[in-house]
Amino acid sequence: MNTFNAKIPAGALHEKWDNYKADAKLVNPNNKRKFKIIVVGTGLAGASAAATLAELGYQVDAFTFHDSPRRAHSIAAQGGINAAKNYQGDGDSISRLFQDTIKGGDFRSREANVHRLAQVSVDIIDQMVAQGVPFAREYGGLLDNRSFGGAQVSRTFYARGQTGQQLLIGAYQQMARQVGLGGVRLFNRTELIDTVTIDGRCAGIVVRDLLTGEIQSHAAHAVVLATGGYGNVFFLSTNAMNCNVTAAWRAHRRGALFANPCYTQIHPTCIPQADETQSKLTLMSESLRNDGRVWVPKRADDNRPADQIPEGERDYYLERLYPSYGNLAPRDISSRAAKRLVDKGQGIGPLKNGVNLDFSAAIERLGRDVVEERYGNLFQMYERIAGEDPYKTPMRIYPATHYTMGGLWVDYELMTNIPGLYATGEANFSDHGANRLGASALMQGLADGYFVLPYTISNQLASLLGKTIPGTDHPAFKQAETEASARYNGYLNVKGKRSPDWFHRELGKIIWNECGMERTREGLQSALSDLPALYEEFKTDLRVTGTGDSTNQTLEKAGRVDDFFQLGMAMCQDALTREESCGAHFRSEYQTEEGEALRNDDKFCHVAAWEWTNDPMKPTRHAEELVFETAHLATRSYK
Amino acid sequence: MSHLKNLKLKVWRQKGPADSGHFENYTIDEISDEASFLEMLDVLNEQLISDNKEAVVFDHDCREGICGTCSLMINGVAHGPQKATTTCQLHMRTFKSGDTIVVEPWRATAFPIIKDLMVDRGAFDRIIESGGFITAVTGGAPDANLIPIPKPVADAAMDSAACIGCGACVAACPNGAANLFTAAKISHLNYLPQGQAERHKRTEAMVETMDEHFGSCTNHGECSAACPKEISVDVIALMNKDYRASKFKNRKELSR
Structure with missing residues (x-):
């Protein structure tokens, strides 16, 4: 299995991204329009990718379950966005941002990805200012910065307490321009409910129209999932009510590896x-x-x-x-x-x-x-x-x-182990290790969408030039549509007594108590016996009123809670098998005398990537070893 | 923390765009005053599901007053009685036991009802698509500090950019006009030096797209009073001035 080839380019750490770009295959401007790319999700990672890919000339179809792309939950980020601009002259640099992020993530992220993130961070600020994001300024007219947790420099750019809103509106407007120009076709109030793989390549997606219940397939040369994190598995979280894991989880069920699900911030x-x-x-x-x-x-x-x-x-x-x-x-x-x-x-x-x-x-x-x-x-x-x-x-x-560092496993190109299927922003796992620093989520979402994916996607697409891809009449699409429609009819037909929200609340309590801020072997084991029991009840006692052929938020919720159950089991198994404490994953058994996280670098300096096996209680664990060439594996100290 | 008892709700129910719709009466026996208005509707929906009835459809998402998804006319007022507050941030401590609360969707021709309390605000997106942006293709931006922007200018742009696109301004307007929304977006971009190159093209395109969908402004100021982000009605004056200028300037530029 070549699943774990993270495809990290050769060369010294600071040269890897340049080396990659120098070698990556390009698609000629006249040929770009022959490729269709699906982008699911229109938050920072999705909107920036959709806009940029359309500007380059690709045909882009963008999907969101919101009424407008501008609603995505990136909008709620308050504090700011990091960038190694060193405008304050206080000793910041790309290498310092890299070091802070690696250390903040407790040495559980991939060096090459993090360094690239620090490198492109400076371009993000330039791009957003050019688009009219009204960042805070000093009286002289230059940009102001503030400081955030885990850093000793002021590198955070902000727009009052509404930085996420202003950045998202910037990316949304850039995408809206492309919608107006015909470069992006926008599908709003449409939810991804399956991905389709044909001959080992991602061939497209199956979606459900949230107004009519109609199930439809879309084929493309590449699919980008920019669908956010899964913090709502806890029921109570800072996520928006509609944030869910369904897109990532459905891709996982179709073969995409899910990495480090227990890293939740x-x-x-x-x-x-x-x-x-x-x-x-x-x-x-x-x-x-x-x-x-x-x-x-x-x-x-x-x-x-x-x-x-x-x-x-x-x-x-x-x-x-x-x-x-x-x-x-x-x-x-x-x-x-x-x-x-x-x-x-x-x-x-x-x-x-x-x-x-x-x-x-x-x-x-x-x-x-x-x-x-x-x-x-x-x-x-x-x-x-x-x-x-x-x-x-x-x-x-x-x-x-608040945030989930785990997510779909991706390589250096942000591609999952399924060729043609990409994951960006919070939906992937790659940059924050076991703990994300403040003001780094906005940075990562925009880095992926603006400055990474547009380069890496052509490297794959170039080899598809002149080849026909399977259409939505392919039996695999029909099969997925049939399964999806059976799934949603199934929820309507259980006719039990409890609402999806009731189950969600109960599920959340188990996860919060046993797989929240502090975890123990016994607690996780008890969660792993309670969860399947509650899930059984969900399957036999769920009540969804209304019908499947018009807007039905209870039905939408049932599908999302179903996937949260399966994810919850994966989280607990991941937390149970990671016998160390690192970053946000704190196992009481593994702590220093002062009560700080005690890593076990000999046994767990790796990414745990889980493979779906049709039984949510028995996924297969794979490991991608993390190699640190530049950063020094040290005990984190903030004393 | 205390509890409100015996709340009477009159909620607009409508099966779909073609249905004529009607009010349904519901009672909430008890609710914590710490609950938000939407949490009160969650409780109502749980009650309906338990009675084997269809839940009330309403738009909502972040529940922290920033995404602009939630709406609702509450006792005839957009986003309810508390000033500068979205429906999701309105808390039940604003009401008292025994109150009757009338809950309706946004009322505006340009926002057709989809179902119950959910409306289609797609016309807002059409306005942005027509010109609500600064053309800056990814990759070619100069260093961010190359364009110094005086703080008061950046602050004024930010005041306008605070718009959350919820549509309360349209719902509150007796004419169903979208001038406050459109003007907020235009002024955000037109105040900034980066926005000058497209200033007139943008203004003309956005105003004319707005006019295709929405009613006309007759200076009531209801929009600004209903705005949860307190966008000032002044932005409409700036938009009108720029629109007038743009009719001349765009013609002049084209003739060159």
């Missing part, structure tokens, strides 16, 4: 759950930790309001434990620290399920105006949700699932 600064009806958790940007100080009362069950607890009785635990990074310690480390204190009873708020993020020192030092200028919209959002004024009382925050 818990973001330290979210608004804690308030009640049982809660449908999602809201993130408060990590950028707040630039000026906010995190603390809990030193004494457990201290019920005094924050302003009545004297300085001496407060524990600024991040500053105490990690003096050199302080409140800007990386996400996984900050999250675990909060969990431990809340578990010890030092939590605050009505449900004792939060920690304080206090701005009073910043307001005193900078004045309310400056704080408002920097974080005004975040403060407003907090006040709406929590009903408290963060200018007066500290924000209550607690960790919540």
Whole structure:
């Protein structure tokens, strides 16, 4: 099996990408229009790829389940985007961004991919500014930067607390231009429900029209899945309600390897759950930790309001434990620290399920105006949700699932092990290792879509010139359509008693408790016995009302929950077999005396890539060894 | 945390674009005041599924006020009673026990109803496709700091760019006009130095595409009052000025 040829180019680390580009096959401009490329998902990774590929001259079909491409969840990213511009002259460089990202990912990502990401990061800022993204500026008119967790330089570009929105609108507008010019055909309110492989190559996709329920096939020379992450497996997460794993999971079921599913990031600064009806958790940007100080009362069950607890009785635990990074310690480390204190009873708020993020020192030092200028919209959002004024009382925050580093296995070209099938952005696994640094997701999505995929896709397509590809009348497409339609009719016909949301909530509780911030062998084993039982119940007791031939959000949800069940089992197995702690994957059995993650580089310095076997409880584990030629395998320390 | 009791809902139900539609009455016995308005609708839908009835269809996604997917006329007001707040960020603490709440879809000819509370806002995308962009093909951009932009200019562009494309402005307008949406986009790009090359072409194309789909502006200002991002009605004046200029300038440029 040549599955694990990651196709990393030869040469020194900083020359690999140039070497690759020098050798890659090109497609002549006149021939590009002969190729059809399907892009699924229109977030940063999808919209940037669709726009760029259409500009190059390819025929692009873009699919989104939203009403408009501009809704994709990239839009909710608040804090910023990293780039090694060194505009602040504070010692940043491509090699420093590379080092920070590798270290932040706890040495579980692929060196060559990460270095390329750092290299192209500078081009992203240029491109987005040219498109009119209104990044924050200094009075002299030059771009402003701020600092983010896991870095000691200021390399994060931002547009108030709405950086993701502004970048997505930039990419969306660039794609909309191509829709207007006829380069991109847009299919909105259309969901991918299967991928089709013919003679070992990805031949196209099967989709469901969310307004009519009609199932249809689309054939193409290449398919790009830019379909985001799977954090909603936890039910409560910072993801949007419609984020799901279905596209990636259906590709996995058709042979694509799924890598490191247990690497799920818990973001330290979210608004804690308030009640049982809660449908999602809201993130408060990590950028707040630039000026906010995190603390809990030193004494457990201290019920005094924050302003009545004297300085001496407060524990600024991040500053105490990690003096050199302080409140800007990386996400996984900050999250675990909060969990431990809340578990010890030092939590605050009505449900004792939060920690304080206090701005009073910043307001005193900078004045309310400056704080408002920097974080005004975040403060407003907090006040709406929590009903408290963060200018007066500290924000209550607690960790919540935010991002998934795992995803479809891809090689250096961002291609899965199925030729012709690509995965970009959060949907792939490649750049963040076991933990992603803040402001790096936007960077990766745009790097993949703008500056990597357009180069690597031609290398594959060139060999297809002049060959005919299978059409949608091929029996494999018909077969997939029949299976998909049986699947959705199946959900309607169970006629049990429980809604898809009920099952989703129960599934989420198991995953959060046993495969969340802290994992143990016993816990994972119990999850692996509870999950199949609950899944059986899902198959026999599901209730989907309405019909399959008009908009039916309950039916859509049933399909997504089904795939979350299977993914959940894969996550727990991945977490169980990775007998070490690294980044966001924390196994209680493997920790240092100080309670930090204890890696086992001898046995687990590899990517775990899982192969589907028709039984979600028995996938096959493969390993891609990670070779570090430049970065030094060291114990992460943020002290 | 406390609870609201005995909420009466009048919800618009419509099977499809061709159906004439009607109000259905529902009761929510108890709901936490910490719940968001959409979480209250989730509870209603769970109740309907448990009664073997079809759930109410409504658009929603991020539930943090930024994606612009959610909509709803709540007691006749776009996004409900709280100023500068999307429906997903509206919380039940705004209401009290025993209240009757009327829930309808966006009301505008240009946004045809798909089902229940879900409408088609595709006309917004058509406006952007006609010119709501800066042509900058991937790859050829100069260094980002080569074009200094005065902070007040960047801030003004950002104020306009904050638009989430939800459509509340259209739903609130007695004429069903999309001037605030279109003007927000035009001013975002027209304020910036990068946007100058296409300024007049953009303005003319977008205004005329807008006119194909939407009603005309008669300066009510309801749009800005309903806008969850508080986009100022001033942007419409800038759009009108640029549109007038563009009619001359575009002709002049073409004749060269």
